[in-house]
Amino acid sequence: MLLASPACKSEYPASGQQKVPGAGGGGEARPVKVAHVEQMPVGASVNVTGTLAAQDVATLSIKVPGRLSTVTVDLGSVVRRGQTVAQVEQQDYKLRVQQAEAALQQARARLGLQPQGDDDTFDPEVTGTVRQARAVLEEARQNRERVRALVESGVVARAEYEAADASFKVAQGKYQDAVEEIRNRQALLAQRRTELSLARQALADTVVVAPFDGLVQEKRASVGEYLGAAAPVVTIVRVNPLRFRGEVPERDAATVRAGQPVRVTVEGDRGLYSGRIVRLSPTINQENRVLVVEAEIANPGGLRPGGFARAEIVTNSGDVAVTVPANAVVTFAGIEKVITVENGKAKEKPITTGRRAETWTEILSGINVGEAVVLDPGNLQSGQPVNVVE
Missing domain, CATH: 2.40.30.170 (Efflux pump adaptor protein, beta barrel domain)
Structure with a gap:
């Protein structure tokens, strides 16, 4: 483990502070368990x-004004992304959508399109207004050409050609006016389409939805309140x-x-x-x-x-340290020690420690890799006979 925590230490006096049976080299050997000082990867931290x-905090607001009709959450409620958390009354916004739909249907009909449909593309030349103006223009052009031929043949006076030419120019102007009228109707259709989209968006904006999974930190509005646009409703985290x-x-x-x-x-x-x-x-x-x-x-x-x-x-994460089990360290009067076994007797060794974890303590100095240290030494003192057991 890499988590630093206080090592388990035995708070007992060092040599010479307390006499126990068997201290000083005599008496029955005390059975002890040992572990060896070893190097292990512990990581630097x-x-x-x-x-x-x-991670995120969001105050959810209503985008359109209206009277709050529903709030589905409260303090501490769990919310999911896309979940409806509040809603204002929708009747007025539904009527606006219907009004915009009717205006769009009227604009489509004026262009010769079916009232229902999403495809607004068409050829202006096939509309009745433009076809009629084009027919008049073509008739005036043909009449002018006929009169021109008669004038050149000396059959009619030039004044008749001038009258036919004037009629042609009038028909040409009416044709241009018809095309312009259709273009205006086309622009109006696009406007009505946009108005319908805005009305539908306003209807959708009567609903407040959660943008992410989270919890409700604060409820800021209640059912029945009239809220203006951008009024806060709930805060989620x-x-x-x-x-x-x-x-x-x-x-x-x-x-x-x-x-x-x-x-x-x-x-x-x-x-x-x-x-x-x-x-x-x-x-x-x-x-x-x-x-x-x-x-x-x-x-x-x-x-x-x-x-x-x-x-x-x-x-x-790959750092290597010299360590002993945490329960091998003895502390007295601020001095840290371990107890080793030499010639069948306990021997205290002062040590300097470093990092600590729940199961191990890093040794910076005082003992070498491979030496055996007594686990849970308790009141074991230097010179006391010991018997290492498995």
């Missing part, structure tokens, strides 16, 4: 404190994963990187929660000389945002 925060925000001392900042494993514990909870560093501040805080880091922590249940937490950031 940095311990930090910090605060748990929700995403609690899985949680966000851990901690401060790494400047001396350890260089060893911390994004992606490193993190193990989090909180007061009153025996669980160990795992995650990874996801964000680091680009600068060291000049006031307290710390690096702010954030980690995402899996939270299947139990942890609450806002709580105080301790975290162990594993900076080197």
Whole structure:
């Protein structure tokens, strides 16, 4: 394990502080169990404190004004993404949709399209208005050409050609007007289509839905209230994963990187929660000389945002340390020792310890790899005969 915790220590006096039967080399040998000092991969880590925060916090607001008709959640309610949490009265918005649909059908009919349908594409030349204007224009053109031939033959006066030409130009203008009219109707159709989309969107906006899985942190409106646009209804939080925000001392900042494993514990909870560093501040805080880091922590249940937490950031998972079992360490008057066996007798050795876990303690100096240390030495003292048992 890499989680740092106080090692199990035996609080008994050192040699010379208490006399027991068999001390000093005489008496019956005491049976003891031993373990050997060994090297083991324990990993390097940095311990930090910090605060748990929700991954996301969202205050859900109603997008359109209206009287609140439904609120389906309350404080602490579990919500799922896409779930309806509130709704305002819809009758007015449904009527607006019907009105927009009728206006759209009318605009389609004026263009010769079926009232129902989503395809608004058409050829302006096939509309009745344009066809009629084009027929008049074609007739005027043919009449002008006929009169021109008669004028050139000397059959009719030139004044008749000028009259026919004027009629042609009038028909040409009416044709252009007809095309422009159809274009205006086409633009009106597009406008009516947009108005219908807006009416339908307003109807959809009468419903408030959850944007993610989470819990209701606060209910901010009640059924029967008239709410304006953007009025808050509920606040929800995403609690899985949680966000851990901690401060790494400047001396350890260089060893911390994004992606490193993190193990989090909180007061009153025996669980160990795992995650990874996801964000680091680009600068060291000049006031307290710390690096702010954030980690995402899996939270299947139990942890609450806002709580105080301790975290162990594993900076080197392959680090090797000299260790002994935690129950081999004896502490008296602030001095840490282990008891070894030499020539059938107990012998105390002062040690310097480093990192600790529930089952092991790191030895920095005082004893070598391979030496045997007594487990649970209790009141065993130097010089006391011992008998190593399995």
